[in-house]
Structures are given as C-alpha cells and as structure tokens.
Amino acid sequence: MARIAEHGGTIPAAYRKAEQRWDAWIEASNASPMTALTNAYADGADEDTLATLRAAALITEAATAPQLATVRNSVAPAAYSALRAAYSxxxxxxxxxxxxxxxxxxxxxxxxxxxxxxxxxxxxxxxxxxxxxxxxxxxxxxxxxxxxxxxxxxxxxxxxxxxxxxxxxxxxxxxxxxxxxxxxxxxxxxxxxxxxxxxxxxxxxxxxxxxxxxxxHCPYREPRPLEVQHIRGNIGVRSVTVDPEDDEPTSTVQLRDGEALVSLI
Known part of the structure; x- marks a missing residue:
C-alpha cells in the first residue's frame, strides 16, 4: 500500500483508520500484561483495574505461544474485511x-x-x-x-x-x-x-x-511441454524433440543423410 501511495495512489481516510486500529490491536497483543500490571500498581490504579490486569497477566503466563497467537489472530478476518471495504x-x-x-x-x-x-x-x-x-x-x-x-x-x-x-x-x-x-x-x-x-x-x-x-485481464497460458516423437526413416527409427507451440511442430526436424521422413508414430 505504501508503494502505491508513493507513486500517486490515494489511500482513503477510512482505510488509514482501519489500518491504525489493526496496528493498535497488534501492539496491544504483543504488550506484556505483567508490565502493564506493574506500571498500573505504581501509578496508583484502582482495585478493579488491577484485578483485570492481574487476570490478564495470569492468563498470559499460563498460555503457550500458539495459544497467544490464536487469540491475537482471532480478529484478523474482521480486520482484513474492514481494510478491503475501506480501500475498495x-x-x-x-x-x-x-x-x-x-x-x-x-x-x-x-x-x-x-x-x-x-x-x-x-x-x-x-x-x-x-x-x-x-x-x-x-x-x-x-x-x-x-x-x-x-x-x-x-x-x-x-x-x-x-x-x-x-x-x-x-x-x-x-x-x-x-x-x-x-x-x-x-x-x-x-x-x-x-x-x-x-x-x-x-x-x-x-x-x-x-x-x-x-x-x-486474463492469464497468458504457459507453453506446453516439449514432446518426444519418433521418426521412422529408411535406416530405422529414432527419437526427436518437437515443440507443440510451433505452427508446424515437425517442420524443424532435421533429416540425416540417406534418411527420409516416412511417418510419425
């Protein structure tokens, strides 16, 4: 998104707001409840606030990293939906x-x-x-x-x-x-x-x-794989590689001296 803006694109205010909300959520999710609890106590927070922070700290200390990530990412679908709707x-x-x-x-x-x-x-x-x-x-x-x-x-x-x-x-x-x-x-x-x-x-x-x-807009199909075909000549059978993307795939087959192309098999 930043590169689009750098080249003259317009980023809607609603998108910026949704982006800031998502960034704030990530920052809060990565913050340490233990630190918040310590700071709140030092600042003289009331008992209800301390109780909430204490519960959050206990949960965080007991939770595993995958569990914390699951909680952090739980709002991602809603956040991405809001970002898409704002930018659309x-x-x-x-x-x-x-x-x-x-x-x-x-x-x-x-x-x-x-x-x-x-x-x-x-x-x-x-x-x-x-x-x-x-x-x-x-x-x-x-x-x-x-x-x-x-x-x-x-x-x-x-x-x-x-x-x-x-x-x-x-x-x-x-x-x-x-x-x-x-x-x-x-x-x-x-x-x-x-x-x-x-x-x-x-x-x-x-x-x-x-x-x-x-x-x-539609994708440009990839070329088909090169094909190995067999040429039967007057001195036996041999293999050649042909490109199915050529207008006439066998037109580039080089016949050896004394050999005549009879058929493809």
Whole structure:
C-alpha cells in the first residue's frame, strides 16, 4: 500500500483508520500484561483495574505461544474485511493511475528502442549521433522504471480484485504477446542477463508492453511441454524433440543423410 501511495495512489481516510486500529490491536497483543500490571500498581490504579490486569497477566503466563497467537489472530478476518471495504472505492482509480504511468514508460521505452537496439554493444556508439547515444542511455533508465512500476501495478491490480499470482497472470497483466511464439515469450519474460532485462527481449518479439484493463485481464497460458516423437526413416527409427507451440511442430526436424521422413508414430 505504501508503494502505491508513493507513486500517486490515494489511500482513503477510512482505510488509514482501519489500518491504525489493526496496528493498535497488534501492539496491544504483543504488550506484556505483567508490565502493564506493574506500571498500573505504581501509578496508583484502582482495585478493579488491577484485578483485570492481574487476570490478564495470569492468563498470559499460563498460555503457550500458539495459544497467544490464536487469540491475537482471532480478529484478523474482521480486520482484513474492514481494510478491503475501506480501500475498495479507490482500488480501480489507483490501478488506472498506475497503469497510465506504466503505459507511458513502456511507450517511451519502445520509442527509444526504435532509435537504437537497447542491447547494442557500447562500442557501436562511437560513431553514432548524439540522439542515438542519448536513446541508448535513456533506454536503460526507462527499463529500470518499468522494473519498479511492474510489481507496484501488480499490487494495485491485486487490491482491485485481479488475479496476479504467477507468471501467466503477470504476463497477461503487463503485456499483449499477440501472435508471438509462446515459448519465446516466456523465455523473454525471464531474461535477466540483458542490459534492459525482460523489456528489450519482449519488444524484440513484437510483444506489446501495456497494462491490461482489469475487466479484460486474463492469464497468458504457459507453453506446453516439449514432446518426444519418433521418426521412422529408411535406416530405422529414432527419437526427436518437437515443440507443440510451433505452427508446424515437425517442420524443424532435421533429416540425416540417406534418411527420409516416412511417418510419425
């Protein structure tokens, strides 16, 4: 929630109040009744107050840690429900605000990448003009901004009720792969040895970087496992690995000299 607020999100006063109440409960639950009893006695508290604190101290001393945790967490469902209800009216608006920031950064990254490949070797910039060198430098900065905004946008989507658990949901939230090869998209998503991480790898596949409309967001299916198939040729039978995500999975099968593809079995 703090990160959403830091990036322009609005946190409702009702949410702050519910949050403060929950924090106060946790603080009180972690406080030592024995200390409270001692302080109350020293301050001259009345007998009723001392009796209440004495009972609490006796219970705490006799209770086990799991039992104390059970009492402390007993109000958690009600507290979380109150927090959700307080934040709900602002959830969609905050997501839209962060989505706009993400989309702006993504569009700028694509613009810079059209000037020069962000993964170009620095030595290739020696003879480049000033605009090209500036685009190469700024692309890395914008990629860093996307790295920052992506998880915050995912948090905002989660708080607005979207499913953002796992790579399929995140890819669907932050990109539109269109007709890109599904396995290559997942490989690009996990690219971390590039200068601009996943972002340059994704746009190299012509994947759109955009925040999904929450009402249209859906997970991007993972690629099916590679398959081992058997090829019968004129010199026997052998196994080959094919990718079911290819348009024509067997088109990449390399036949050996003197071998002809007869059938798949």
């Amino acid at each position: 009216p602002q959830a969609g608006k905050n997501y839209a605000k962060l989505a706009e920031q993400y989309n702006t950064a993504a569009a700028e990254f694509v613009r810079l990448a059209q000037i020069i490949d962000p993964e170009s070797d620095a030595k290739n910039l020696v003879s480049a003009d000033e605009d090209t060198r500036r685009a190469w430098l700024e692309a890395e900065l914008i990629a860093g901004k996307l790295d920052t905004l992506a998880p915050i946008l995912a948090d905002a989507a989660l708080l607005a009720g979207a499913n953002v658990k796992g790579e399929p949901a995140l890819i669907g939230l932050l990109t539109d792969p269109k007709s890109a090869h599904r396995r290559r998209v997942y490989e690009a998503w996990n690219a971390n040895d590039n200068r601009c991480n996943k972002w340059s790898a994704l746009i190299a596949l012509d994947v759109d970087l955009r925040a999904a409309d929450l009402g249209e």
